[in-house]
Amino acid sequence: MSLRITTAQAYDTSISNLQTRQQDLADAQNRLTSGKRVASASDDPVAAARAERALATMMKTEADQRALEASRNVMQQAESALGDAGDLVQQARELIVNAGNGSYSDSDRATLANKLKGLRDQLLGIANRTDGAGTYLFGGQGTKAPPFVDTPAGVTYQGTSGQSEVPAGETLPTSVDGSRTWLQATDPTTGQSNLSVFNVLDRVIGELNTPNQAGDVIEQQVKSGLADLDASADNLLSARASAGEVLNRTDSIEQRNADAKLAAQTERSNAEDLDMVQAVSDFQNKQSGYDAALKTYSMVQRESLFQYLSA
């Protein structure tokens, strides 16, 4: 026995089917216009969680990138400051070599000493440079005031030795250890790491200002001064090299961060974005389904026995 079709039920069913198809069509259109396959977690919980983690990775690499920029900014300035310092030390070296000239009078040497004093003050200025935002490049693990202070006993370091660091994918420095850079060159005579570039210059300046020195004494002083200055220059150069090394590392970390971010973006997109080709075909499928439903509805529901019972 076949089921009886009830007229009212047949209408209800047709209407509800039409509504379902219309809803499907609207959903397909919604997906197409938003471009998202996963608009809320229930669309695909696993993919939504994947997308969430990928988004977190993206945010993290962005934060890392900001930290990296901060480090790069400081290290570029430190590198260029150390470059400037190298030039000044080179000029100072030439002045000291000149001072060894046996035909120079006391006043000639005093003039040289004055020039050296100027170079020394410039060096101190470089050692106290900031990144432009108030952070001292050579502040070590932190200082509020200029880290290098001129005292009667010579230039002292007020910062905390060591260096500040930021997490930028890997740890990168945001300051340079000023004490180690400027005050801790290896003394060529004692072998200890306590040679201050300022002290070396101060000593040479003091001696050049001392009148009536014998030629061999001056020669000796110039020689030892040059040796000490070269040791300091080496130290500055190696600090510059390590700043350059950090910048190199920064570049490769930046590349890695960018790769990680791209991978995360791709992951997020794979997880929640729509496959357009499939979506368009899906939409057309739904559209023809709806169309067919409408057509058949209008055809079938017209049919009734009463039509044939006229008159």
Added chain:
Amino acid sequence: MGASPLMSLGMKAMSAAYMAMQTTSHNIANANVAGYSRQDVVLETAKGQFTGAGFFGKGVDVTSVTRAHDQFLTRAATIATSQSAMDAAHSDRLGQLEQVFQTGESGLGYSMGQFLNSFVDLASRPGDSATRQTVLAQAQDLATRFNSAAGQLDTIQAGVTEDLKSTVTTVNGLTQSIATLNQQIAAVRGLGQPPNDLLDQRDQLVSKLSGYVQVSTLEADDGTLGVFVAGGQSLVLGSNASQLVVGLDVDDPSRSSLMLDENGKQRTIDPSALGGGSIAGLLNFQNGDLVDGRNLIGQMATAVAGVVNQQQMLGVNLQQPLGSVASQPLFSVGTPQAIPASTNAKDAGGNYLSSVTLTVTDPTAVQAASYELRADPAGSGQYQLTRLSSPPVTQLVNSGDVVDGVRIDVPNGLQPGDRFLLKPVAQAAGGLTALLQDPRDLAAASPLIATTSASNTGTAAVDSLTMLSQPLQAGATAQVSFTSDSGDYSWQLTDASGNVLSSGTGTWQAGQPIPANASDINGFALQLSGVPRNGDVVTIAPTPPEALSTNNGNALALATLRDVTFIGRTMDASGNVSGGATATDAYASAMADIGVRVQSAKSSASISAAVSDQATQATSAVSGVNLDEEAARLIQQQQSYQAAAKVLQVAQSLFETLLQTTTG
């Protein structure tokens, strides 16, 4: 043999055809009335009259009008309706709950991530007040987002309560109508014929009712229908209807529960006994998913606020005088709740005799769960604590014990029969507040700073210095001196005037902190990179005030929280914690959890809707009206009417013939 039997036969046939047409027309008229059952006239051949020549038929009798109705199918359809309505209500509400767990940039996970990432910026520029302001703004945003999530949950709860109330009002109206119909049906029962239209109406009301609450029915001898809910509690009995009421839940006044009013006394109906109907769907959602959603969000709020506060308070802020103003917590969260059941013992003044207080001791071990606490039924004097998870986990605890990061204190003990609902995190998100306004309050600096000696010969450098507690000796300086090339070291802690406070030895291994146990020296854990050599020295001294504004030690520690698994760690019986998830993972899995629920609720709803449709279709195949069929019947009945009229015409002409014969 006269013409009169023929006449009466024709009359009867005409009247039968007429009644049939009347019924068919009634069917056509009611074709679109919900719950109408197709009616049929029952015809019976009249008993024949005996003559010597045999039995002669006396035509047709109309004995009754019946409705096409199948008790079994109707019952199956009402049960399917209940199931479908329950699943639909559940699915709808879950859809609302899912809005709280947004994906991507509008989600809580994103906010937590942004907030924790802002500490990286703080580490880059610890002295910059604009950066500090940004961190505070992120903290404020995080709190606001958690608040609004909690607010959404409150709105959903209010919606559930409102819906329950209006549904119950409708249900009470329906049961009242059923009781009235019962009365009418019983009154006409004596007439001996079924009151089809009244029966249809009653069936339709029961069907409507079962959309709200699943019922079972039992027809009594007097024709009245008994309607029962929740496995046998009567809603309608004869012409009496009981009232359903929505009241406060006995265990948790923030939730609603369904009660049956019995002569002014209200008895709670256990939601699990309801079986189906939209009320059951709402209650299941309210007592299950909504509670879970609230706990998940509360757990995240408690954990993130807790760990950030802990770390913030270990650092040093920039308030004057520098280094001597204690750092304040960044957040406060809603307090844990211990709610007495309304049935707990009270004193004469109506105050509860017993009380329970909860304290979060380890925010990282807090679980997304509620608990029930009652006296141990075995009488051990301990308390039985049940974690209301699926499956529930029960354990015995004493007052003062710490379970899942929460300490439970029962100062006065429990009265017999008392029970408490413990909700450690339910209010946490709603009460999350960012407390700090002044950028200088952020504790970016570390109280201690580690430096390697200039004369060190090894490659060891300070990798990180982490504070695990406040410095044990404020203002003290620790010096770690390596005494061999294989990592042996001796240390001493001296105060500001150089007096040795404590000293000891240890052995460093690559990747391991100095000291092995942070409380051994001064509350810090020092990680070295590179290798120290004999004679190398590392000094861990208080951070000098002039370095505080640019020191980022504590900001670094705060920034590492983005990779720390600080949510939902497992706490074993001896208080050790392990496992857990990062903020991102915790949110992603909470979101996926809710997503899976929505997905399965949607599919349950669509399956049960299909089942319900099918059952309705099966019922209507028996009871419903097909207009084509009625049209055909109408022609058939019209023809019988015409034929019967012909019989009458013949009888009349016979009679006339007879008259003419006698008069002629």
